[in-house]
Amino acid sequence: MSLEQFKNRNVGSQTYKMIESEPTPESGMGRFGQVVKRTFKGELFVGLYVTMREMINALFIGEMHTVKYPLEKLPISPRYRAIHDMLRLLESGHYRCIGCGLCEKICISDCIKMDTRYDENQRKEVSEYTINFGRCIFCGYCAEVCPELAIVHGGRYENASEQRAGFSLFEDMLTPIDALKDQKEFDGFGAVTPNADNAIKKTPLAY
Amino acid sequence: MEIVNVAVLPEVTSAGVIIKAIIILAIISAIAGFGTYLERKILAFMQRRLGPMHVGPYGLLQIAADGIKLFTKEDIVPQNANKLIFKVAPAITAATAFIALAAVPVFPDFTIPEWIPLLGGTFVPSIAADINIGVLFILGMMAAGLYGPLLAGMAQANKWGIIGSARTAIQFLSYEVVTGLSILAPIMLVGSLSLVEFNNYQQGGFSSWMMWQQPVAFVLFLIAGFAETNRTPFDLLEHEAEVVSGYATEYSGMRWGMFFIGEYANMITVSVLAAVIFMGGYNDLGFIAGWLIVVLKIAFVFFLMLWVRASWPHIRPDQLMWLCWKVLMPVAVVNVVITGFVMMV
Numbered sequence: 121m122s123l124e125q126f127k128n129r130n131v132g133s134q135t136y137k138m139i140e141s142e143p144t145p146e147s148g149m150g151r152f153g154q155v156v157k158r159t160f161k162g163e164l165f166v167g168l169y170v171t172m173r174e175m176i177n178a179l180f181i182g183e184m185h186t187v188k189y190p191l192e193k194l195p196i197s198p199r200y201r202a203i204h205d206m207l208r209l210l211e212s213g214h215y216r217c218i219g220c221g222l223c224e225k226i227c228i229s230d231c232i233k234m235d236t237r238y239d240e241n242q243r244k245e246v247s248e249y250t251i252n253f254g255r256c257i258f259c260g261y262c263a264e265v266c267p268e269l270a271i272v273h274g275g276r277y278e279n280a281s282e283q284r285a286g287f288s289l290f291e292d293m294l295t296p297i298d299a300l301k302d303q304k305e306f307d308g309f310g311a312v313t314p315n316a317d318n319a320i321k322k323t324p325l326a327y
Numbered sequence: 328m329e330i331v332n333v334a335v336l337p338e339v340t341s342a343g344v345i346i347k348a349i350i351i352l353a354i355i356s357a358i359a360g361f362g363t364y365l366e367r368k369i370l371a372f373m374q375r376r377l378g379p380m381h382v383g384p385y386g387l388l389q390i391a392a393d394g395i396k397l398f399t400k401e402d403i404v405p406q407n408a409n410k411l412i413f414k415v416a417p418a419i420t421a422a423t424a425f426i427a428l429a430a431v432p433v434f435p436d437f438t439i440p441e442w443i444p445l446l447g448g449t450f451v452p453s454i455a456a457d458i459n460i461g462v463l464f465i466l467g468m469m470a471a472g473l474y475g476p477l478l479a480g481m482a483q484a485n486k487w488g489i490i491g492s493a494r495t496a497i498q499f500l501s502y503e504v505v506t507g508l509s510i511l512a513p514i515m516l517v518g519s520l521s522l523v524e525f526n527n528y529q530q531g532g533f534s535s536w537m538m539w540q541q542p543v544a545f546v547l548f549l550i551a552g553f554a555e556t557n558r559t560p561f562d563l564l565e566h567e568a569e570v571v572s573g574y575a576t577e578y579s580g581m582r583w584g585m586f587f588i589g590e591y592a593n594m595i596t597v598s599v600l601a602a603v604i605f606m607g608g609y610n611d612l613g614f615i616a617g618w619l620i621v622v623l624k625i626a627f628v629f630f631l632m633l634w635v636r637a638s639w640p641h642i643r644p645d646q647l648m649w650l651c652w653k654v655l656m657p658v659a660v661v662n663v664v665i666t667g668f669v670m671m672v
């Protein structure tokens with residue numbers, strides 16, 4: 121079933137198959153007839169056939185549905201909101217975060233804590249940045265509000281831990297500098313839409 | 328022909344019977360354990376899953392893991408339970424299941440080689456107790472197995488247990504009637520209660536199988552066999568969705584394991600009965616040797632039980648009673664009467 125069909129909530133327009141049930145028999149003879157019909161109709165053998173077909177398909181045609189989870193993983197949607205990643209600029213390798221503090225401000229569970237200072241070139245640098253994943257509700261607001269696409273949601277969803285509070289440091293979430301060439305542009309929550317170039321309007325400065 | 332056999336075979340000593348009993352106990356328990364593995368695997372395949380995979384290659388050592396778990400688990404006896412009956416009940420289930428197997432031919436007979444000290448030269452028969460009322464004994468023993476779940480459910484001071492044992496009583500007692508009546512027609516045709524006679528009656532190859540002469544009795548026996556071994560669609564005794572675990576609710580560890588082994592031993596017994604009485608027994612079929620074909624038949628009936636479990640929903644207790652007393656029993660009686668008429672004409 122495709123997603124469109126699944127999302128169609130207009131009762132009656134789906135491709136449902138209605139089960140035709142006979143009226144309940146009133147008389148004793150009618151009930152007897154129903155029993156005889158059900159006995160010899162062979163519906164039970166249809167059931168046996170279905171399970172046998174599934175078994176043969178699973179064993180020989182490779183339609184086994186098991187995913188051996190820790191060893192194999194299902195792909196997740198780019199819009200999935202898992203543990204955050206901090207991206208770097210592809211050209212310079214510098215982290216994208218400009219320390220604007222919007223994510224800290226918008227976070228509804230107050231779990232982002234950051235601090236900034238001026239570095240020796242009088243540029244703003246991020247000196248502290250932690251997210252408390254014990255409090256984070258993975259709402260995605262931080263990723264949506266970030267003007268630089270610096271904080272995004274990554275694909276690490278295995279975040280069971282022994283304590284309620286689990287802090288992630290800036291360096292833990294930042295793309296490792298040697299893995300920069302593998303950094304993927306984020307196309308999930310709050311990312312630039314594919315037609316962003318067309319949708320953007322010229323600013324008055326261009327006149 | 329049997330007379331010749333008896334003359335040729337060495338004398339059956341009590342040592343031989345005891346060895347045989349130990350062999351049955353050891354091997355059938357192992358097969359019963361293996362049956363749980365097969366059941367989980369086959370059910371999994373039918374639902375497009377993999378089943379146990381991690382202990383040993385393809386999960387084959389899962390039985391060992393289960394065994395360790397069952398043996399080392401804490402054995403809890405509930406506070407208000409009748410302690411003695413609670414402890415004895417699982418033994419009844421396991422014991423009756425294995426006693427029933429005493430009258431079933433399992434594995435060919437052999438003589439222990441002379442060079443083995445103490446037991447050398449002992450003849451081990453293929454049937455532990457070669458009695459001429461084999462079928463009756465097996466059915467009787469399986470019927471006595473009813474006391475296991477019944478007492479277990481009543482002794483454990485648990486409402487689910489009580490419901491489970493009430494269901495035990497109605498289900499086993501009712502279906503005992505159907506089993507007996509359905510097997511009566513083949514017994515009339517063969518004129519004996521001995522399983523060997525049943526086997527010899529079907530010597531004429533595929534077309535002489537009892538299931539072609541007595542198709543109704545075969546179907547009835549299978550249905551009743553499912554009910555007596557407490558298999559889906561008649562697993563009302565311990566159906567999780569309704570009565571938690573029925574008579575086994577309060578059991579844990581090895582006592583629960585004994586119920587399990589008993590159930591699987593009963594499944595094997597019913598499979599053997601179906602294979603020997605209705606499906607041509609251990610006669611050679613074409614080029615396939617008799618011992619192989621009987622193993623295949625038993626395996627098929629066993630597989631059928633798992634297959635049905637994967638396919639069919641289970642029924643309500645009132646439907647169960649309706650099926651037994653209003654459908655199966657009359658059909659069985661009519662079948663017996665018609666068989667009688669045909670034999671007289």
Ligand code: SF4
Pocket residue numbers: 226227228229230231232251255256257258259260261262263
């Ligand atoms: S996902 Fe939501 S809760 Fe989590 S850090 Fe971002 S804004 Fe805060």
Ligand code: SF4
Pocket residue numbers: 216217218219220221222223224265266267268269270271
């Ligand atoms: S919103 Fe983005 S750029 Fe601003 S502080 Fe947060 S991560 Fe850095």
